[in-house]
Amino acid sequence: xxxGQRIIEEVVKAKITFIGSGNLAWNLAGAFDxxxxxxxxxxxRNEQTGQxxxxxxAAFYHSSVDKLFSDxxxxxLALPDKAIRExxxxxKVKGPVVMHSAGSCDLNAISDHYQPCGVFYPLQTFTMERKxxxxxxxxxxxxxxxxxxxxxxxxxxxxxxEVVELNSEKRLFMHLAAVIVNNFNNHLxxxxxxxxxxxxxxxxxxxxxxxxxxxxxxxxxPSKNQTGPAVRKDMDTLNKHLELLRSNSxxxxxxxxxxxxxxxxxxxxx
Amino acid sequence: xxxGQRIIEEVVKAKITFIGSGNLAWNLAGAFDxxxxxxxxxxxRNEQTGQxxxxxxAAFYHSSVDKLFSDxxxxxLALPDKAIRExxxxxKVKGPVVMHSAGSCDLNAISDHYQPCGVFYPLQTFTMERKxxxxxxxxxxxxxxxxxxxxxxxxxxxxxxEVVELNSEKRLFMHLAAVIVNNFNNHLxxxxxxxxxxxxxxxxxxxxxxxxxxxxxxxxxPSKNQTGPAVRKDMDTLNKHLELLRSNSxxxxxxxxxxxxxxxxxxxxx
Numbered sequence: 289x290x291x292g293q294r295i296i297e298e299v300v301k302a303k304i305t306f307i308g309s310g311n312l313a314w315n316l317a318g319a320f321d322x323x324x325x326x327x328x329x330x331x332x333r334n335e336q337t338g339q340x341x342x343x344x345x346a347a348f349y350h351s352s353v354d355k356l357f358s359d360x361x362x363x364x365l366a367l368p369d370k371a372i373r374e375x376x377x378x379x380k381v382k383g384p385v386v387m388h389s390a391g392s393c394d395l396n397a398i399s400d401h402y403q404p405c406g407v408f409y410p411l412q413t414f415t416m417e418r419k420x421x422x423x424x425x426x427x428x429x430x431x432x433x434x435x436x437x438x439x440x441x442x443x444x445x446x447x448x449x450e451v452v453e454l455n456s457e458k459r460l461f462m463h464l465a466a467v468i469v470n471n472f473n474n475h476l477x478x479x480x481x482x483x484x485x486x487x488x489x490x491x492x493x494x495x496x497x498x499x500x501x502x503x504x505x506x507x508x509x510p511s512k513n514q515t516g517p518a519v520r521k522d523m524d525t526l527n528k529h530l531e532l533l534r535s536n537s538x539x540x541x542x543x544x545x546x547x548x549x550x551x552x553x554x555x556x557x558x
Numbered sequence: 559x560x561x562g563q564r565i566i567e568e569v570v571k572a573k574i575t576f577i578g579s580g581n582l583a584w585n586l587a588g589a590f591d592x593x594x595x596x597x598x599x600x601x602x603r604n605e606q607t608g609q610x611x612x613x614x615x616a617a618f619y620h621s622s623v624d625k626l627f628s629d630x631x632x633x634x635l636a637l638p639d640k641a642i643r644e645x646x647x648x649x650k651v652k653g654p655v656v657m658h659s660a661g662s663c664d665l666n667a668i669s670d671h672y673q674p675c676g677v678f679y680p681l682q683t684f685t686m687e688r689k690x691x692x693x694x695x696x697x698x699x700x701x702x703x704x705x706x707x708x709x710x711x712x713x714x715x716x717x718x719x720e721v722v723e724l725n726s727e728k729r730l731f732m733h734l735a736a737v738i739v740n741n742f743n744n745h746l747x748x749x750x751x752x753x754x755x756x757x758x759x760x761x762x763x764x765x766x767x768x769x770x771x772x773x774x775x776x777x778x779x780p781s782k783n784q785t786g787p788a789v790r791k792d793m794d795t796l797n798k799h800l801e802l803l804r805s806n807s808x809x810x811x812x813x814x815x816x817x818x819x820x821x822x823x824x825x826x827x828x
Contacts, residue, residue: 369795392787392795412767413774413785420770426763450763461757464799465750469768471786472816473743477772478780480735487731493696493720495776497682498739500690502747502772504683506765510748515683516741517662525639525662529734538819545815546742549808 302443303328305384307353307375308366309337311414312389316364319422321345323446328360353378360384362443364408365398373397385436391463394456399432406431406440409459410448413470426450428459479539518547518554526558572713573598575654577623577645578636579607581684582659586634589692591615593716598630623648630654632713634678635668643667655706661733664726669702676701676710679729680718683740696720698729749809788817788824796828 302325306313309332317327327345331353332338342349348357356363358381365372365388372388376398379386386398387408398405407430412420427444429451431437437453444451454462477498481491504513517525526547533540544558572595576583579602587597597615601623602608612619618627626633628651635642635658642658646668649656656668657678668675677700682690697714699721701707707723714721724732747768751761774783787795796817803810814828 368790369792392798411763413770413783415774415783418770418774418777420766424766426766452763454759458757458759460798461753461802462759462763463795464802465753465759465764466767467786467788467799468746468750468753468813469764470771471784471788471820472746473768473771474775474780474784475816475820476738476742476746477775478784480738481775481780483731483735483738487728489724489728489732489735491779492776493681493722493732494735494739495772496690496694496696497736498743498772498776499769500683500688501740501743502765502768504685504688505744505747505751506762506768507688509761510744510751513683513685514741514744514748516737518741520638522639525733528662528730529737532731532734542815542819543738545812546745549812550741550745 301326302361303359305329305331305347305357305360305363306341306366307331307356307363309334309341310366311416313364313366314341314416315414315420315422316366316389316410317341317345318419319447325443325446329357331356354380356381356384358383362387362440364389369393373401376401385439387440391466392460394460395430395432396456404431404433404436406436407456407459408440408444409454411462411466422447423449426452428452428454428462430455430459479542514550516550518550521551521553523557526554530558571596572631573629575599575601575617575627575630575633576611576636577601577626577633579604579611580636581686583634583636584611584686585684585690585692586636586659586680587611587615588689589717595713595716599627601626624650626651626654628653632657632710634659639663643671646671655701655709657710661736662730664730665700665702666726674701674703674706676706677726677729678710678714679724681732681736692717693719696722698722698724698732700725700729749812784820786820788820791821791823793827796824800828 304320304325305328309330321327327347329348330338330342331350333351339349363384363386365375369390372393379402385404386402387406389408391409395407409428410425412425425448427448429440429444431440441451480494484491533543548554574590574595575598579600591597597617599618600608600612601620603621609619633654633656635645637645639660642663649672655674656672657676659678661679665677679698680695682695695718697718699710699714701710711721750764754761803813818824
């Protein structure tokens with residue numbers, strides 16, 4: 289070997305099939321394609337998005353699970369939680385590792401009916417338009433079988449720098465935490481945007497503050513970072529804010545609950 | 559003029575005094591010092607932090623407002639809202655532009671007793687340890703006097719790329735929105751951290767998701783980004799989560815309220 293020559297370990301091309309053609313399927317397909325794997329087949333009742341996804345990655349498209357090929361290495365059930373168990377029961381072939389990617393769905397939704405199987409859960413919110421940096425997204429994996437788990441790990445490590453084995457019970461707790469930081473904060477941001485809009489203030493003014501709140505939380509501990517009128521028991525400011533919310537009982541209730549949660553001393557004062 | 563020679567407009571060195579020596583004073587002093595202004599005097603009842611701040615920027619230190627110099631260009635009341643009005647009444651000198659930096663405090667807390675005056679409100683959460691990029695932080699300014707407002711604008715533009723005139727009423731609404739995206743989200747992050755801790759899961763797993771939630775909100779509109787079990791009316795997942803929170807009535811109440819706010823259809827289902 290010459291000096292400077294490097295040994296490049298070639299990734300064995302895996303054949304990957306998606307059942308479902310929503311945001312998750314599009315994002316995973318993009319990441320696996322970039323990593324050199326082959327998107328083999330797309331199965332989706334939604335012809336428009338299913339065919340589009342198949343076409344993008346030169347894969348076969350079918351509308352029914354009956355048509356699932358037996359020569360895929362991995363099959364992703366990129367479906368709503370409810371549809372997972374039902375869809376697994378329609379699988380007639382044997383061979384591929386069948387996985388779901390749902391935070392709150394137990395592995396047994398697959399393993400009760402089909403093996404080899406597993407879970408491949410990337411902890412992120414996906415949309416069609418945005419391409420997140422997949423390497424930073426932690427992927428949580430699970431399987432009933434040790435050897436299958438290693439195959440899933442190998443697949444995950446091609447697109448993510450953080451691959452962690454996690455059982456279904458802990459995954460459910462993590463999904464709860466994810467709903468809190470994503471869906472609930474998005475609700476807060478929606479309320480803040482509404483207030484800004486109503487007063488002709490560009491929402492973007494709040495961006496540095498909203499970003500700093502998250503950065504600070506993860507560089508220390510949010511439990512030590514709390515500031516603002518509630519934690520200070522600053523009744524003047526709390527009452528001024530509640531006065532602004534007089535005609536918005538929904539946000540007013542949320543404001544009171546949040547403030548009391550932040551500072552239990554406010555319990556009988558709001 | 560030689561080719562390549564540049565005309566450098568020299569910033570006239572302003573003398574700046576801080577009454578108060580907390581997080582805001584430290585952060586503003588650092589930004590103004592960096593911009594070439596002079597930290598002239600620090601007045602603080604807290605001798606330790608007051609003297610430390612004065613020493614850091616080679617300024618005079620005094621413990622009482624009686625000792626305020628008359629030759630400062632600007633005096634910042636970097637104080638809790640409650641202390642502002644009372645402190646203004648102790649000012650005996652004439653000359654400096656006296657400003658507060660409080661989101662929810664009316665300009666008249668100063669102007670009722672002292673002129674020339676104004677508001678200089680940087681929309682950010684400050685701590686001692688972190689040095690935010692000040693140029694990205696919007697600064698909201700106000701004054702009773704047009705000429706004074708221009709002097710404040712000039713001062714603000716040295717440290718921020720976004721300086722906006724805003725009256726006290728609108729500033730109060732913006733402060734309410736700021737409490738929602740900062741204090742309330744910090745509370746959500748605290749709850750998520752607790753759940754992760756309780757199950758031996760590193761909090762940092764949630765960071766990419768929490769960051770993406772904010773980035774996505776400001777690159778589109780959070781009102782269009784809502785995902786998750788509440789907006790999908792996914793009762794299975796909602797009930798699983800509530801089951802996990804059975805012994806935590808506080809977070810359970812917050813979960814229900816948030817979910818119903820996100821999707822009013824859930825009103826009688828949780």
